[in-house]
Amino acid sequence: MSTRTTLALAATLAALPALAQERPNEADLFGGEAPATQEASPAAPTDAARPDESALFGDAPEATPAATAPEARDTRPGDRDAQALDGPAATNAFDTEDAVEDPLKIGGRFYLRALTQGSEGVSFGNTAVSAPMLVDGYFDARPTDRLRGFVLGRLTYDPTRKEGSGSLLPSAPGAAASEPRVLLDQAWLRFDLDHKLFITAGKQHVKWGTARFWNPTDFLSPQRRDPLALFDARTGATMLKVHVPWEARGWNFYAIGMLDNAGPADTLGRVGGAARAEVVLGSTELGFDAVLQRGRKPRFGFDFSSGIGPIDIYGELAIRRGSDTPIYGLPEGISLEDLFSQANNGGPPIDIGSLPIETSYLDEYFIPQLSTGATWTFAYSENDTATVGVEYFYNPTGYDTALVYPYLIFQGQYQPFFIGQHYAAIYGLLSGPGSWDNTNFILSNLGNLSDRSFITRLDVTHRALRYLSVEAFVALNYGQKGGEFRFALNLPPIRQGEQEIPAINIAPPTLQAGVGLRIDL
Numbered sequence: 322m323s324t325r326t327t328l329a330l331a332a333t334l335a336a337l338p339a340l341a342q343e344r345p346n347e348a349d350l351f352g353g354e355a356p357a358t359q360e361a362s363p364a365a366p367t368d369a370a371r372p373d374e375s376a377l378f379g380d381a382p383e384a385t386p387a388a389t390a391p392e393a394r395d396t397r398p399g400d401r402d403a404q405a406l407d408g409p410a411a412t413n414a415f416d417t418e419d420a421v422e423d424p425l426k427i428g429g430r431f432y433l434r435a436l437t438q439g440s441e442g443v444s445f446g447n448t449a450v451s452a453p454m455l456v457d458g459y460f461d462a463r464p465t466d467r468l469r470g471f472v473l474g475r476l477t478y479d480p481t482r483k484e485g486s487g488s489l490l491p492s493a494p495g496a497a498a499s500e501p502r503v504l505l506d507q508a509w510l511r512f513d514l515d516h517k518l519f520i521t522a523g524k525q526h527v528k529w530g531t532a533r534f535w536n537p538t539d540f541l542s543p544q545r546r547d548p549l550a551l552f553d554a555r556t557g558a559t560m561l562k563v564h565v566p567w568e569a570r571g572w573n574f575y576a577i578g579m580l581d582n583a584g585p586a587d588t589l590g591r592v593g594g595a596a597r598a599e600v601v602l603g604s605t606e607l608g609f610d611a612v613l614q615r616g617r618k619p620r621f622g623f624d625f626s627s628g629i630g631p632i633d634i635y636g637e638l639a640i641r642r643g644s645d646t647p648i649y650g651l652p653e654g655i656s657l658e659d660l661f662s663q664a665n666n667g668g669p670p671i672d673i674g675s676l677p678i679e680t681s682y683l684d685e686y687f688i689p690q691l692s693t694g695a696t697w698t699f700a701y702s703e704n705d706t707a708t709v710g711v712e713y714f715y716n717p718t719g720y721d722t723a724l725v726y727p728y729l730i731f732q733g734q735y736q737p738f739f740i741g742q743h744y745a746a747i748y749g750l751l752s753g754p755g756s757w758d759n760t761n762f763i764l765s766n767l768g769n770l771s772d773r774s775f776i777t778r779l780d781v782t783h784r785a786l787r788y789l790s791v792e793a794f795v796a797l798n799y800g801q802k803g804g805e806f807r808f809a810l811n812l813p814p815i816r817q818g819e820q821e822i823p824a825i826n827i828a829p830p831t832l833q834a835g836v837g838l839r840i841d842l
Contacts, residue, residue, distance in 0.1 A: 421463060428842040429458035432552065434792075436835035440828035441809075453479045453497035455554065457506065467516075473507040475556070506556045519564040524557045527577070529597065529610055530637045530692075531626045534746050534767065535714035535738065537639035537690035538622035540612045541595060543582055548738060548746075549765060549778055551792060552839075558582050573599040583617050591615050604628050617645050636693035643684035644718050646734055649725060650679045678728065683718075691715045694746075705754050714744040723772040723803045727812055740805055741771035759784040767806070774804025778833075792837035798830045 432455040439448050459473040479497035509523030530536035534548035544555045561578040579586070579593035586592045593614030600607045610622035618641040626635040694712030701707055719742040720726075729735040738744070744767070751762040760783045768775040778796035785791050798807045809829035815822045 421465070424462055424464040426461040426463070427459070428461070429456065430842070431456055431840040432837065433839075434835055434837040437833070438830050439832040440830050442828050451479055451481045451497075453477065455497065459507075467513050469511045471507055471509055471511075473505075475504040475506045477502050477504065504556055509557075517565070519566070521562045521564070522560075524559045525562070526555075526557045527560065527562065529608065529622065529624070531608075531624045531635040532637050532692040532694060532712060532714075533710065533748070534712050535692045535716075535744060536637065537692055537714075537716075538608075538610055538624055538637045540610060540620050540622065540639075541577070541579065541582060545736065545739060549767070549776075549796075551780060551782065571601040575599075579612075579614060583614050593617075618643050631699065632695050632697050634693075634695045637691070639690040640687055642687055643682045644688060646718075647680040647682060647732075648718055649728060649732075649734075650681070651725075688717055689715075690717070702755075706752070707754075708750040708752075710748050712746045712748075716742055716744070719743075719771065721771045723774075723801065723805070726803070726805075726808070727810060731815070737805065741769040743770040744768065745770055768800070769805045772801055772804035774798075774800035774806040774808075776806040788840050788842060790839045790841070792835075792839065794833075794835050796833040798833070802829050 433452070434454075435450070435452050437448055437450045454477065456476040457473055459471065462470040477497040478501045479499060482497070482499035505524060507524050507526065509521050509525040511519070511521040513519045527541045528536070528539055529541065530538040536546065539546065541558060541560070542555055543558055546553055546555060559580040560582070561580075563576045565574045565576075567573070575595075575597040577595040577597075579595060582593055584591075591614075593612065595610070595612040597611075598609045600609075605625060605627040608622070608624040610620075610624075612620045612622075620639060620641045622637065622639045624635070624637040626633065628634070692712065692714045694710060696708055696710035698706055698708045716739055719740055720729075721742050726735060726740070729740070746765065746767045748763065748765040750764075753760060754762070760781065763780040763782075764777075765780070766775065766777045776796055776798050778794055780792070780794045783791045800807050803809045807829045808827070810825050810827040812825040814824050
């Protein structure tokens with residue numbers, strides 16, 4: 322190789338790093354942001370020179386020093402090429418805000434449980450067990466502080482359930498099926514308009530109300546929450562939510578369009594509407610709700626939370642004209658217990674359709690549902706506190722006797738925790754007592770005062786590792802046999818239409834226990 326050729330090759334190799342720095346990256350070629358780790362060239366203006374989104378929509382900010390720098394305002398023909406090569410990457414009208422370095426987060430939850438329930442008269446070998454599994458995975462995209470998209474999918478599975486098996490009682494929200502089942506829990510997009518209107522569109526969770534166990538004003542969820550569950554496994558509802566905050570007063574106003582709360586809204590007439598106002602007056606927070614939707618009675622709600630000295634009080638009131646579901650009753654002098662007893666003693670099978678059941682929707686009445694309670698948090702040592710609370714729920718559309726429960730089950734109208742007329746609860750919480758900083762204890766006592774059945778449950782949660790939580794609970798069922806929390810069935814053969822259902826015997830539960838492992842990422 323000649324000396325001239327060698328010198329030319331050396332000069333070319335020495336120029337390669339400079340050429341590599343000037344080569345546009347893929348983000349530049351396709352209109353995206355340059356990586357945050359890439360250093361700007363000395364002649365490039367700072368990021369403050371880029372137009373703000375408010376400027377594009379008529380709220381232009383004042384010019385920054387970088388925007389008036391000589392490099393930015395010099396447009397002489399001789400310098401245009403240099404600016405095109407050495408200046409910042411070109412942006413379009415939609416690329417108006419600085420993107421974060423890592424706009425997409427991926428995470429999820431793995432929740433594995435093992436549950437068992439002992440029943441009266443059932444041997445140890447025949448004791449029911451289940452092992453429901455729940456896996457959540459989500460994508461959380463936040464390209465700017467004003468735009469966010471979120472998708473959460475869910476997989477449920479219970480290997481202990483037999484295919485085709487089922488229970489007469491309705492399943493708890495999120496109960497696992499005998500085969501792997503994939504659900505869409507959330508899928509929504511959130512953004513704002515001029516920092517004044519905040520819009521969230523898609524499948525999302527919106528919970529109203531202040532009560533701990535019974536939420537009669539939780540209008541926007543198609544399912545009732547299991548008040549004893551540590552994890553709310555209900556899936557979201559599809560809606561369009563517009564939030565208008567009044568920051569000077571700390572008030573908030575919401576307008577919501579509902580697309581699947583009472584079934585798919587396949588026509589404009591079936592789209593539901595809801596509104597809520599949250600008002601702060603001193604130490605008291607008030608909420609006012611209204612929901613209108615075809616196929617359901619109009620619903621109105623009010624909730625509050627306030628403090629009286631060291632005690633926090635709260636309450637909810639839901640009002641509707643009549644009931645969305647039928648209310649059943651028996652004529653005077655007739656007892657379902659007597660009818661079932663006759664069939665059990667050799668009589669003919671009971672025909673559900675021929676029972677002397679009276680139904681009513683109470684359309685002429687305004688029906689209230691009231692939940693109220695109080696909590697008190699106090700210090701019992703220098704560094705530890707405890708919380709105790711009580712709650713009461715009045716449900717006039719419920720029943721004052723358990724004798725009607727079998728009929729409600731066959732009609733698909735049995736709704737746990739909302740089947741009685743009067744409920745009460747008392748509970749206590751210890752969070753990290755003593756040296757157990759990663760352990761919490763919750764003791765809950767719930768009672769259906771109408772049928773005089775009760776449940777006492779102790780939950781223990783412990784953070785074993787950074788992402789791993791261990792849970793355990795034990796619950797005792799007691800009170801009136803056949804009541805909601807000590808449910809039992811001893812039914813004779815029943816005929817429902819053309820189908821004859823054989824005799825059913827369900828022993829009342831006595832003790833429940835379970836453990837769980839949860840990984841949150």
